[in-house]
Amino acid sequence: MWEYTDKVMDLFYNPKNQGLIEAADKPGIKVVTGEVGSIACGDALRLHLKVDEATNIILDAKFQTFGCASAIASSSALTEMIVGMTVDQALNLTNKEIAEYLGGLPEEKMHCSVMGQEALEAAIYSYKGIPLAHHEEDESAMICRCFGITETRIKKTIKENNLTTAEQVTNYIKAGGGCTTCLSDIDDLITDVWEGVEQEKILVPVIEPETDTLPKLTNLQKITLIQKVLETEVKPFLAADGGDVELYDVEGDKVKVVLKGACGSCPSSTVTLKVAIEQKLQQLVLPSLVVESV
Amino acid sequence: MSVIYLDNNATTRVDEAVLAAMLPYLSEFYGNPSSMHTFGGQVGKAVKQAREQVAALLGAESTEIVFTSCGTEGNNSAIRAALAARPNKTHIIISQVEHAAVLNQCKQLENQGYTVTYLSVDGQGQIDLAELEASLTGNTALVSIMYANNETGVVFPIEQIGQIVKENGAIFHVDAVQAAGKIPLNMKTSTVDMMTISGHKLHAPKGIGVLYVRKGVRFRPMLIGGHQEKGRRAGTENVPGIIALGQACELALQHLDNVFEEQALRDLLEQGILNTIPDTVVNGHPKYRLPNTTNIGFKYIEGEAILLSMNQYGICASSGSACTSGSLEPSHVLRAMGLPYSVLHGSIRFSLSRYTKQAEVEKVLSILPPVIERLRALSPFKNDQEAWLQEQEKALAATPK
Numbered sequence: 001m002w003e004y005t006d007k008v009m010d011l012f013y014n015p016k017n018q019g020l021i022e023a024a025d026k027p028g029i030k031v032v033t034g035e036v037g038s039i040a041c042g043d044a045l046r047l048h049l050k051v052d053e054a055t056n057i058i059l060d061a062k063f064q065t066f067g068c069a070s071a072i073a074s075s076s077a078l079t080e081m082i083v084g085m086t087v088d089q090a091l092n093l094t095n096k097e098i099a100e101y102l103g104g105l106p107e108e109k110m111h112c113s114v115m116g117q118e119a120l121e122a123a124i125y126s127y128k129g130i131p132l133a134h135h136e137e138d139e140s141a142m143i144c145r146c147f148g149i150t151e152t153r154i155k156k157t158i159k160e161n162n163l164t165t166a167e168q169v170t171n172y173i174k175a176g177g178g179c180t181t182c183l184s185d186i187d188d189l190i191t192d193v194w195e196g197v198e199q200e201k202i203l204v205p206v207i208e209p210e211t212d213t214l215p216k217l218t219n220l221q222k223i224t225l226i227q228k229v230l231e232t233e234v235k236p237f238l239a240a241d242g243g244d245v246e247l248y249d250v251e252g253d254k255v256k257v258v259l260k261g262a263c264g265s266c267p268s269s270t271v272t273l274k275v276a277i278e279q280k281l282q283q284l285v286l287p288s289l290v291v292e293s294v
Numbered sequence: 295m296s297v298i299y300l301d302n303n304a305t306t307r308v309d310e311a312v313l314a315a316m317l318p319y320l321s322e323f324y325g326n327p328s329s330m331h332t333f334g335g336q337v338g339k340a341v342k343q344a345r346e347q348v349a350a351l352l353g354a355e356s357t358e359i360v361f362t363s364c365g366t367e368g369n370n371s372a373i374r375a376a377l378a379a380r381p382n383k384t385h386i387i388i389s390q391v392e393h394a395a396v397l398n399q400c401k402q403l404e405n406q407g408y409t410v411t412y413l414s415v416d417g418q419g420q421i422d423l424a425e426l427e428a429s430l431t432g433n434t435a436l437v438s439i440m441y442a443n444n445e446t447g448v449v450f451p452i453e454q455i456g457q458i459v460k461e462n463g464a465i466f467h468v469d470a471v472q473a474a475g476k477i478p479l480n481m482k483t484s485t486v487d488m489m490t491i492s493g494h495k496l497h498a499p500k501g502i503g504v505l506y507v508r509k510g511v512r513f514r515p516m517l518i519g520g521h522q523e524k525g526r527r528a529g530t531e532n533v534p535g536i537i538a539l540g541q542a543c544e545l546a547l548q549h550l551d552n553v554f555e556e557q558a559l560r561d562l563l564e565q566g567i568l569n570t571i572p573d574t575v576v577n578g579h580p581k582y583r584l585p586n587t588t589n590i591g592f593k594y595i596e597g598e599a600i601l602l603s604m605n606q607y608g609i610c611a612s613s614g615s616a617c618t619s620g621s622l623e624p625s626h627v628l629r630a631m632g633l634p635y636s637v638l639h640g641s642i643r644f645s646l647s648r649y650t651k652q653a654e655v656e657k658v659l660s661i662l663p664p665v666i667e668r669l670r671a672l673s674p675f676k677n678d679q680e681a682w683l684q685e686q687e688k689a690l691a692a693t694p695k
Contacts, residue, residue, distance in 0.1 A: 020670050038676055040635045042615065042624060044675040052388060064674035066597035066639075068615070083523060140503065146623075178623055 006070060012069040017079035021048040028053045030229040034123025036115050041147060041174065042060035043067030043112070044076050047119040049082075051127055056086045063119075063188045070102075077101045078116040087124045093117060094160065095172075110172045114157065143185050146178025153184060158193045167189065217286065223250050225285045232255075233280050245277065253288045255281060300563075301610040302495075303444050303645035307511055308538070309497040309545055316499070316538035327531055328522065337533055344510030344540025351543040352489070352506055355610060360505045360526045361536050364518050365471040366395040368490030368505040369438075370528070371516040376436040376488070377408070378466040379512030383435035389413040389421050389450075390630040396438055396469055397626070404492075411437075415630050418579040419442035419448035426455060434569060437466050441473035441489075443615055443626040445643055446578030447587025449477065456485025457671045465511065471495055471503075477554060487511045491533065497647075498542035502535030535685040549648050558586035559655050560646050564588045566659040571666050577628060579639055586646040588627075589614075591637035592666055594675040600642055603665045609658055612643045636675070 004012075024031045030051050043066060050060040061079035065072050075096055076125055078131050080092045093198030095113040099105045105113060125131070140152040157163065166186040170177040178184050217225065234245055244260040257277065279292040299307070325334030326340045342356070342382065344590075349356040360449070373386070373396065388400055390412045400410045401489065411429045415423045430437075437459045442449045452468055459466040467488040475496035481489070488511065493502035507513050519528030524578045568574055573593040592600060597615025604611060614625025615638075624638045633641075643656075 009602075011600070013606065015672065039594075039639070042635075042639045043640075044674060066594065066673045066675050067596050067600045071596070072599060080566065 002070070002106050002109065004073075004106070006052050007101075007103045008070055008073040008105065011073035011076040011102070015063075015072055015076035017076060017160065018061075019062045019064065021050050021060055021062050022203075024050065029141050030060070030121050030129045033123065034119045034126060035116045036122060043071045043115060045071065045119045046121050047075070047078070047116075048125065049123045051087060056084055058082050058087065058090060063149075066113075067112065068109075070105055070112040071115065071257050073102055074098055074112040074116045075119075077122060082120065082259060085129055088157060090120060091124055093120060096161065107168070107171045110161075115175055125211050143176065143189070144175035147174045149173055149175040151189060154189050155193050156188055164190060164194070176242050178182070222285065223247075226250060226255055226281060226289075227279055231286050233255045234277055234282065249294050252288065253290055255289055257291060286289070295608045298658060299610045300646060300654075300658070302647040302650075303447075304612055305500065306497045306647055307492045307649060308499050311545060312498055312541045315378040315536040315541040319534040321536050323469060326346070327466050327533060328520075332405045339566075341531060341533060341536050344536045347544045348539035350490075351474065351479065351547045352504075353482050354486075355509060356508055357479070357524070358509055359505055360504055360523045361531060361539075362503040362505050362527060363501055363532065364503045365393070365469070365490055365492030365495075367516075368471075368492070368503050369393070369395040369467075369469055370399055372467045372488040372490060372507075373403075373436060373438060373515045375507075375568060376438075376439060376467060377403070377511045378514035380435035380465065383433050383464075384408050384667045385411070385430045385431060385433040385435060387411045387413065387426065387429050387434060387437045389415060389439055391415055391419065391443055391448075391627040392437075392470055393441055393444060394557055396440070400438075403693065408432075417631055419443060419446050419577070419627070419631050420582065421450060421455075423451070423458060427458050430464065432457070434462060434464040437464050439466075439468060441468050441470040442477065442584045442587075443578070443627060445612075445625055446470045446589045446631075447472070448578045449473070449584060451606075453485055453584075454508070458588070460485050464498070466527070469618075470518040471653050472584060472587075475543075475549065476586060478550055481506060484500070493542060494540040498575070499535060502532055503538045504539065511534050528670050550646070551584050556646050556648060556650065558646075559650055559652060560565055560588055561588055562652070563644060563646075563655045563658060564590070566587070566655070567662060570659065575637055577631065577633060577637070581688050587643065589641055589643045591633065591638040591677055592642065594673050595640045595666065595669040596644060597640055600640065600665065604658075605670065607657075607661050609661065609666075612645075614641045614643070615639045621648045664693035 004205055009272040021031050030053055032049050034047045034050065035045070036160040046064040049058055049199055050064045052059055061083050063079050080091065081098070081101055088262065095110070095117040098113040098116045099110060140150045143149060143151050143154055146247045150170065152167060153173065155171060155177050163169055166176055169175055169186050176183045230245060230247055238244055246258045246260065248258050250256070274291050278289065281283040281289045281291065300372035313401050319337065319340070323337050323340070325337045327334060329335065345356040345359050348359050362371065384405065384407060386400055386408055388410065404410050413425055413429065414536070416419055437455070438456055439450055439452070441452055464486045468486045469490045471490055471492040473479070473497065474491045487508045489506040491504040491506070494500040513526055515526050517528045517529065517601060522528055522531060527665055546611055564576060567590055571592070575591045577589040577591055597613030601613050603610060612627050625641065628638050
């Protein structure tokens with residue numbers, strides 16, 4: 001028997017927001033649907049969103065789910081989490097956050113949270129009129145034929161969830177869980193992804209410090225290096241979204257930064273950004289660094 | 295909350311008489327049955343009596359009974375023994391719906407150079423005897439077919455199969471773990487060479503089983519060591535388990551006369567569900583089935599969700615759905631039967647025992663309809679047009695398996 005948290009069982013027995021949303025009858029309100037899975041897969045989720053077109057805020061979310069207890073609980077959690085968010089904020093929601101909301105899921109059931117995140121993405125893309133991401137994915141090679149999962153999707157999941165074994169990939173998106181013949185291909189994709197990351201690191205020669213000189217950085221050297229990474233690695237990335245970052249202070253391993261522009265006003269992106277900047281600094285300056293937004 | 299236990303194909307309650315019979319062998323009578331002294335010798339006598347009790351249920355000689363640790367060991371050692379006895383033959387025939395203890399063993403043997411034929415089953419879970427006949431060759435060492443399927447309860451025509459196998463000369467092994475105690479067995483007039491039984495499926499404890507080996511059939515042991523079980527299974531006997539199994543077999547033999555009562559309750563449950571809950575189907579042959587088992591497909595909803603909902607009311611059953619196994623694939627048995635996915639994922643097995651009460655069945659029948667209705671209200675498929683569903687199934691049929 002699975003070890004489900006009380007939260008999972010509570011939302012399975014008493015799910016919130018089940019059902020459909022009536023088609024919008026007022027101008028300026030749009031109702032969209034995102035769907036993932038199928039009856040063959042053993043689970044499927046249809047997510048309905050009601051969005052205010054002026055503010056892009058999600059006014060209501062309802063779900064219909066075919067699946068196990070954790071699929072139903074994940075669907076309920078998702079609808080509770082996204083009401084009140086703008087569609088862009090909702091797009092930043094990760095499957096991890098859905099699982100965390102539930103107090104965790106058994107690893108074999110992580111795919112239920114992934115299904116929630118994918119249905120959300122499908123619904124929002126439909127709202128924005130953007131063709132679904134997996135239409136592009138169809139161009140990439142079909143790895144898992146049993147569950148119809150492509151290379152692009154597997155690689156994305158590996159990266160986003162830091163996966164290192166084929167078994168984990170199966171737990172997250174089912175790939176490899178059928179006839180199991182593609183497990184060795186999934187092993188190869190894992191190697192590809194993480195070797196690629198190693199490559200990226202090596203491709204930044206300017207600021208790649210000598211690993212053995214790392215601990216010997218003086219405070220001034222450290223601050224200079226942090227400043228340099230922020231300038232060359234972080235700022236260009238933020239500028240694309242109309243945001244900016246400024247170094248405020250460095251106290252020991254604590255790097256205090258000020259987030260500006262578009263990203264400064266958005267609570268969910270602040271969290272994402274903090275993590276992203278921290279990762280960059282840990283990777284390129286000192287592994288012990290912690291970022292704080294002030 | 296009282297438990298309504300309808301999962302007896304998974305395991306059964308130890309009968310009180312069985313427990314009482316075994317307990318002294320965990321305390322007072324702890325001697326080794328192989329010992330020369332009287333203290334051990336009296337235990338040896340008790341083991342001998344238990345062997346006779348088991349033989350009586352099987353209609354066998356007591357020398358044909360080999361005690362094992364479980365059904366899996368019985369199946370593994372029977373297959374290994376048959377192959378060792380036919381060293382020049384490399385072909386095995388089993389069905390697609392065998393228990394994992396046979397299926398996975400044979401898959402491993404394929405890696406060791408054996409060829410395995412997996413006989414298909416029809417929509418009602420029956421094999422085709424003509425396919426068996428056509429599959430047998432001069433190279434066939436072993437045919438291993440289950441007596442009754444653990445998931446659907448479908449019973450195979452073992453003696454008809456045995457006739458065909460005997461004409462070919464291959465060894466015939468039968469996994470009777472689910473059948474023993476539910477179907478009368480008589481090895482004296484049977485064509486079966488080896489047969490596996492498991493104690494905990496017939497109200498004995500876990501950790502004890504039997505492999506019946508017909509007198510004269512060549513046997514090579516899997517466990518090598520001492521002379522126990524006439525050299526066919528080394529290792530000090532699990533005496534309390536053996537005593538328990540002997541007692542359990544005696545009770546099972548008595549109960550065979552009353553098995554129709556169990557069947558009447560099973561039918562009450564099955565008919566009750568079919569009559570009160572729409573979109574339900576029975577999986578498996580309606581007639582050639584164990585008297586205690588029914589496997590019902592609840593369309594448009596998923597098995598784990600049904601099980602956990604019933605669990606709230608203390609009702610215990612099983613599902614062949616992907617989500618309950620952790621394997622992501624729904625039951626190999628139901629898939630081999632070619633059932634549509636709308637049925638596959640929502641299939642629940644109810645298995646009764648001689649302890650099942652009519653009041654319990656009636657309680658299940660009152661609880662189940664709202665449980666199913668609630669889950670169907672959550673499902674996107676129930677409210678859809680049939681057309682959409684057919685489209686899904688069609689798309690699926692078109693994708694390579």
